[in-house]
Amino acid sequence: MQKTTNDELRRPTPEEFAAQAKLPLTVVLDNVRSANNTGAFFRTGDAFGIERIVLCGITATPPSREIHKSALGAELTVAWDYEAETTAAVVRLREAGYTVLAVEQVREAVSLERLDLSGFGQPGRRFALVFGNEVEGVGQAVVDLCHGAIEIPQVGTKHSLNVAVSGGMVLWEFFKRLR
């Protein structure tokens, strides 16, 4: 087997990427502490062509050397904005018609394994996924404002995943279903 060359990858230029239709999906980062994790979300967001990232609270914002390093520059291709209060970001998204889902261990959460997007409404629906702080997770006041929650089933001793890794898993499932 031969590894693919860079030419064969046919990557869009930033201009071509900007003109591409985006996945109807916005990511909300609720007080993510590590700029490396934030940068990884930009990188994954670029890979899957998501609409936007909303950086909230203490979450670092570009320009940031750490974000740039882990995003490989994807913070320049993925749209983003900043909101001081995550609750305000969620309210704004709800008012704009988004289905807002927390990725969090919540009693009423749907397992990522059994995620059925058709249950969330009509075609054309746009989604927002909220990921939380590395220690505290998504804040309870934010969870209270979400339409639902998604949980990643686990069998280990920690019952905990790196937030950028869990972001990869959940964004992958949405990319598969929505693109």
Add this chain to the structure above:
Amino acid sequence: MQKTTNDELRRPTPEEFAAQAKLPLTVVLDNVRSANNTGAFFRTGDAFGIERIVLCGITATPPSREIHKSALGAELTVAWDYEAETTAAVVRLREAGYTVLAVEQVREAVSLERLDLSGFGQPGRRFALVFGNEVEGVGQAVVDLCHGAIEIPQVGTKHSLNVAVSGGMVLWEFFKRLR
């Protein structure tokens, strides 16, 4: 919605975890540069109850402060060993009956979206997934020894994902199918 309490998570103790049946899946890290990425693989490996991680070449090994920090201690629950040459690790796994797959952009790769494990043989088959260096990916000599390759489809300008994030996506797909 109420966040789940730690008690409700019913996490196994390290002893209970050690006694659990494991996913028939080994992860091979081919010269992964960042101990943070290696630690994240331990954390994901704990979450999904994988069999083992084989750390190869320049990949950091426990005890390591950086691994410990990003693994949250999961390097103590997930079995691991070290092999100086990744090719030797792959040969050993092949000889032990594993189906060895590189996670890499390879011309003949199967898209993660179309992954069909039944195509890889009989029930009871065990898998090894090889993840590569942050810059070079999985080495060509290692790719040459694998039974096949898996590629994560992407639409972005970078066509590149953090190795621990791509590990999350691929391990999640195997966890769903094999557990």
